[in-house]
Amino acid sequence: DWTPDVFVEATVEGLKKQLGDDQVVLGLSGGVDSSVAAMLIHKAIGKNLHCIFVDNGLLRKNEFEQVLESYKGMGLNVKGVNASQDFYAALKGLTDPEDKRKAIGRVFIEVFDKEAHAIQNVKWLGQGTIYPDVIESVSVNGPSVTIKSHHNVGGLPEKMKMKVVEPLNTLFKDEVRRVGRTLEIDESILGRHPFPGPGLGIRILGDITEEKVRILQEVDHFFIQGLKDEGLYDDVWQAGAMLLPVQSVGVMGDERTYERVVALRAVTSVDGMTADWCHLPYEFLAKVSNDIINRVKGVNRVVYDISSKPPATIEWE
Ligand code: XMP
Missing domain, CATH: 3.30.300.10 (GMP Synthetase; Chain A, domain 3)
Structure with a gap:
């Protein structure tokens, strides 16, 4: 039977072997998936995991500061990047929802790419992809494909020429939460409502x-x-x-x-x-x-x- 403890133990061992002394970069969103993925990788390789948390200026009130604090409290090596003005500038005058999503996605990639390149010798991109995302990205079910393409960092790997490490890609959401509890991640992160990548922008x-x-x-x-x-x-x-x-x-x-x-x-x-x-x-x-x-x-x-x-x-x- 699947249990979160066994999953954590086996995954951390696997990640240690897979990643060795390599450097990994991962974009945190404040959500459950990226947070749990980060903690698993952190448990395996510690400070060699470099997390980036971007403030797109479209988050909830005080969210950036609060979430950044809780990530630091979890021991993560995380850099908060306030890029709000870049996002506002790119969004200026845009009214069409898809145009807004594209602009937000584009600026996110630019900001993330710049930060990732500032880290020496990064070989891997860590991602919080869960099993339903894997299925969605191969099925052609309309808007969700577009949705994912905008908010996930899925567009990054080819461009950045990194290998991808996705420790949650066999799990469903409830399993991710259970793994998160085993890792003692704060309930305020694990119980958080879903929030769209483009945030208040849409x-x-x-x-x-x-x-x-x-x-x-x-x-x-x-x-x-x-x-x-x-x-x-x-x-x-x-x-x-x-x-x-x-x-x-x-x-x-x-x-x-x-x-x-x-x-x-x-x-x-x-x-x-x-x-x-x-x-x-x-x-x-x-x-x-x-x-x-x-x-x-x-x-x-x-x-x-x-x-x-x-x-x-x-x-x-
Ligand atoms: P809808 O509005 O399509 O939303 O019923 C279903 C779920 O998806 C979220 N959503 C998005 N998430 N980027 C995201 O990351 C997006 O562009 C986006 N659009 C919708 C929405 O908040 C809900 O949880």
Whole structure:
């Protein structure tokens, strides 16, 4: 029978033999897969694993700092690279979702490539590819192929001429989590909701500006923190907020306002292929809506997405 302890022991032994004294570079995302892959390789080769964590300026509020700290706490040799301005510059004026994804993917590769080349003698690219990713990349099931091509560093190997090491490529997500627990990775990383590689970039409908990112980070923070505070976070598969490209009329005292509208989305799902909107308690939605409208300047209306997938995808773009 498969157990995480046996898997860890066997994999670490295998990695030691495979990698010897070689240097490995790996891109961390803050998600479960890359974190578990990194810890396994770290257990095998220690400081010869060089991790890179890129801030694309489209992460959740305070996420870069917090996740970087927890990676350091795990003993990983990790370099945080704040490349936000490069991403904003590449995104300037882009409104089409696929154009935005491509721009984000391209800048990520440029930044990662530069950082990887700054490390002496790197022979291997470590990746958190899991079994379903392996299947997806060979099947032709529409958008998911495109999705993977943008966010995974899968485009890198040919370009960078490195060998690829993927210690999780036989595992399913729940097995990855169990391995992560055996490795004593923080629950805040293991229990994290999925988050798209292009981040808030595909949750700001239309063009992206720093101001919009700041507004959406605040909105998203009230929603996600609220889910955690109310003990609802683990019942939800994925949640987030979308900044809509519409303004709506409001009143403040005697004044009319004309401000932004945000949509909240929370879904239950098994694998993201289908999803149901979550029946979150009305009192919870009421509180979050009040918090957002009272505390986030520039937003005067909150709506809740009650659409399931199919046909409504989890992300709006
Ligand atoms: P959709 O919106 O297609 O999303 O229902 C299904 C799952 O995939 C995530 N997603 C992405 N992940 N790059 C990613 O890394 C992307 O471009 C992308 N688009 C969607 C989405 O957050 C959900 O978990």
